[in-house]
Amino acid sequence: MNASSDKPNASALPRMADVAKAAGVTQMTVSRALRDPAKVAPGTLARVRAAVAETGYVPNVVAGVLSGRSRSRIVTALIPTIQHAIFADTVTGLSEVLGPHGYHVMLGETGYRRDEEDALIAAFLAHRPDAFMLTGVTRSPRGRDLLRRSGVPVVETWELSRTPLDMVVGYSNEDAAHAMTRYLAQRGYRRIAFVSGPSRTNERARRRELGYARALRELGLPVLPIPTIGAPSVPTLEEGAAVLDAVLAHGADAIFFTSDVYAVGALLAAQARGLDVPGALGIAGFHDLPIARVVSPGLTTVHVPAHEIGVLAGRKILASLTGAAEPKKSVIPFTLVPRQSTR
Amino acid sequence: MNASSDKPNASALPRMADVAKAAGVTQMTVSRALRDPAKVAPGTLARVRAAVAETGYVPNVVAGVLSGRSRSRIVTALIPTIQHAIFADTVTGLSEVLGPHGYHVMLGETGYRRDEEDALIAAFLAHRPDAFMLTGVTRSPRGRDLLRRSGVPVVETWELSRTPLDMVVGYSNEDAAHAMTRYLAQRGYRRIAFVSGPSRTNERARRRELGYARALRELGLPVLPIPTIGAPSVPTLEEGAAVLDAVLAHGADAIFFTSDVYAVGALLAAQARGLDVPGALGIAGFHDLPIARVVSPGLTTVHVPAHEIGVLAGRKILASLTGAAEPKKSVIPFTLVPRQSTR
DNA sequence: CTGTTAGCGCTTTCAC
DNA sequence: GTGAAAGCGCTAACAG
Numbered sequence: 001m002n003a004s005s006d007k008p009n010a011s012a013l014p015r016m017a018d019v020a021k022a023a024g025v026t027q028m029t030v031s032r033a034l035r036d037p038a039k040v041a042p043g044t045l046a047r048v049r050a051a052v053a054e055t056g057y058v059p060n061v062v063a064g065v066l067s068g069r070s071r072s073r074i075v076t077a078l079i080p081t082i083q084h085a086i087f088a089d090t091v092t093g094l095s096e097v098l099g100p101h102g103y104h105v106m107l108g109e110t111g112y113r114r115d116e117e118d119a120l121i122a123a124f125l126a127h128r129p130d131a132f133m134l135t136g137v138t139r140s141p142r143g144r145d146l147l148r149r150s151g152v153p154v155v156e157t158w159e160l161s162r163t164p165l166d167m168v169v170g171y172s173n174e175d176a177a178h179a180m181t182r183y184l185a186q187r188g189y190r191r192i193a194f195v196s197g198p199s200r201t202n203e204r205a206r207r208r209e210l211g212y213a214r215a216l217r218e219l220g221l222p223v224l225p226i227p228t229i230g231a232p233s234v235p236t237l238e239e240g241a242a243v244l245d246a247v248l249a250h251g252a253d254a255i256f257f258t259s260d261v262y263a264v265g266a267l268l269a270a271q272a273r274g275l276d277v278p279g280a281l282g283i284a285g286f287h288d289l290p291i292a293r294v295v296s297p298g299l300t301t302v303h304v305p306a307h308e309i310g311v312l313a314g315r316k317i318l319a320s321l322t323g324a325a326e327p328k329k330s331v332i333p334f335t336l337v338p339r340q341s342t343r
Numbered sequence: 344m345n346a347s348s349d350k351p352n353a354s355a356l357p358r359m360a361d362v363a364k365a366a367g368v369t370q371m372t373v374s375r376a377l378r379d380p381a382k383v384a385p386g387t388l389a390r391v392r393a394a395v396a397e398t399g400y401v402p403n404v405v406a407g408v409l410s411g412r413s414r415s416r417i418v419t420a421l422i423p424t425i426q427h428a429i430f431a432d433t434v435t436g437l438s439e440v441l442g443p444h445g446y447h448v449m450l451g452e453t454g455y456r457r458d459e460e461d462a463l464i465a466a467f468l469a470h471r472p473d474a475f476m477l478t479g480v481t482r483s484p485r486g487r488d489l490l491r492r493s494g495v496p497v498v499e500t501w502e503l504s505r506t507p508l509d510m511v512v513g514y515s516n517e518d519a520a521h522a523m524t525r526y527l528a529q530r531g532y533r534r535i536a537f538v539s540g541p542s543r544t545n546e547r548a549r550r551r552e553l554g555y556a557r558a559l560r561e562l563g564l565p566v567l568p569i570p571t572i573g574a575p576s577v578p579t580l581e582e583g584a585a586v587l588d589a590v591l592a593h594g595a596d597a598i599f600f601t602s603d604v605y606a607v608g609a610l611l612a613a614q615a616r617g618l619d620v621p622g623a624l625g626i627a628g629f630h631d632l633p634i635a636r637v638v639s640p641g642l643t644t645v646h647v648p649a650h651e652i653g654v655l656a657g658r659k660i661l662a663s664l665t666g667a668a669e670p671k672k673s674v675i676p677f678t679l680v681p682r683q684s685t686r
Numbered sequence: 687c688t689g690t691t692a693g694c695g696c697t698t699t700c701a702c
Numbered sequence: 703g704t705g706a707a708a709g710c711g712c713t714a715a716c717a718g
Contacts, residue, residue: 013492016711029689062471062710065405083428264637358696371697374697375703383704
């Protein structure tokens with residue numbers, strides 16, 4: 001409203017001192033009345049509360065944090081992109097748990113880029129958050145170092161780690177891909193292809209690729225050349241469709257995509273050129289998005305507990321902030337969801 | 344990591360004084376070197392920069408804000424729910440614009456509830472954000488009052504307003520629904536039903552209902568009884584399917600849903616019971632989600648500029664923070680997207 | 687039960 | 703070009 005005033009935050013919000021004056025007490029009494037009402041005489045308390053209402057006082061967290069004793073009540077969440085419904089689910093779970101306890105989520109999107117993650121860690125640390133929720137378990141040395149010395153509780157998510165920074169909530173993406181690959185083989189597919197987003201920047205894609213290759217090795221089936229989809233951003237239907245020909249050229253009879261979105265794109269493209277799915281070509285996805293149930297045939301996929309990850313991350317953060325007991329690590333199970341896009 | 348230490352934010356992060364000591368200068372010189380390098384001798388600057396790197400210094404925004412001169416660089420965004428892809432799009436647009444300028448988005452989910460919005464406004468104000476982005480244009484008196492006296496720039500989005508708090512970016516939901524309803528009539532449908540989420544808590548649903556009714560009045564067509572879907576949360580396919588029978592019972596030959604998700608749910612349900620879509624029943628949605636292109640027949644819908652809304656909101660916020668010129672209000676056009684779910 | 691004093695980490699004067 | 707002093711709004715510690 002008044003942006004060009006001299007002092008930036010020239011806020012018209014009343015200070016605690018204003019409340020004190022209105023209530024006819026000291027600022028300290030107001031402070032106590034607000035944070036520990038039992039320590040203040042009932043009459044005084046009532047006057048303070050009236051004064052708060054009258055002045056429209058909103059506590060200044062900033063000052064409280066600086067003074068050292070009170071928390072910022074900010075929890076930072078870093079995800080690759082909010083566009084991906086699956087990460088949005090996790091963030092929702094997180095804030096569902098934290099919100100009722102007065103914590104707020106400050107969201108950062110890394111765009112799957114390590115340097116951007118580092119920049120965000122530094123920038124967010126500047127706000128002295130009470131905790132961090134991060135996606136994935138691999139960080140740059142600089143990122144690790146910053147988080148370490150900050151002393152802030154950290155939850156890493158969406159994967160497991162033998163060397164966590166602090167706390168972890170996740171599942172094995174390798175095992176999930178392994179399970180799906182074995183399932184496809186069990187359904188009679190023999191030339192199973194794997195398609196992921198850019199595995200160079202996406203640790204989960206990389207782990208899934210490992211699981212895929214491991215399963216095929218175990219079964220003595222061929223590992224087909226792995227086409228990688230370029231842009232490290234949100235998966236699109238178009239990309240899934242575009243990759244289809246390349247994969248079919250290698251004689252694939254099934255394709256396992258690391259995203260339902262790719263898989264659905266390919267499914268529609270396959271139907272458009274008259275391919276029999278699941279007969280001539282089996283298609284499987286990952287994540288179990290709503291879209292997987294909507295297409296026909298329904299998409300075989302892996303359900304991952306996105307929301308649950310956020311909930312557990314929130315619980316761990318609360319525990320760590322209140323000193324409550326809670327395991328440092330939680331493994332959440334994925335589930336195979338067979339539908340009609342595979343035999 | 345060290346949650347049970349005595350002082351909550353007992354952070355191990357170095358202070359500016361530590362950097363100063365390492366560089367052999369005063370804290371003041373470090374401050375200047377960081378914010379206005381030209382005012383410091385080149386040699387000193389180099390020593391300070393080395394000291395910053397060595398100590399791993401991360402500026403404390405909290406202290407800067409309290410001291411009065413520097414901004415929090417926090418922009419608060421309040422949306423009904425992050426689960427709805429359409430609002431996620433807006434948030435992405437917002438942070439794409441703000442991020443490069445050093446601003447960070449603090450996200451709040453109101454769950455479509457006015458009292459929750461008020462609570463979040465107060466809670467976020469406590470962090471002294473530099474600006475607010477809000478969804479919708481109707482607020483509680485308390486919310487308006489808080490925002491007013493805070494003096495913080497506010498952008499209201501996703502609808503237009505004759506009495507905006509400050510800035511607005513949106514489109515007319517009434518006109519959008521009006522256009523779709525007329526389109527359906529033009530395609531030959533005569534008994535056009537309207538289905539929305541809970542309009543009591545969702546201002547956009549309410550406005551769309553007005554547009555629907557206005558169009559039918561103009562055309563002399565009957566306004567069918569409007570079944571409202573209960574839960575004020577994310578639309579689900581199931582809810583869309585569940586409402587189908589009730590609407591058909593009134594002899595509808597077309598249904599206009601205020602969400603693609605409902606529409607797709609109903610579409611699948613209609614197909615399941617052998618109804619001819621678009622012949623016997625036309626179905627239209629709202630938002631143009633990816634899912635609308637995926638179903639078969641493709642879903643006729645209204646494309647709304649979700650991402651663009653965020654981008655423009657970001658631009659307005661930046662302008663208002665830097666004193667640049669920028670209109671207070673932007674109208675962004677919606678687009679009708681005809682597909683095969685209507686004749 | 688309430689008030690006084692000091693200080694959180696930084697920035698803005700004003701001196702040097 | 704650099705330093706010293708004061709204060710932002712709040713809370714902890716101690717006094718009364």
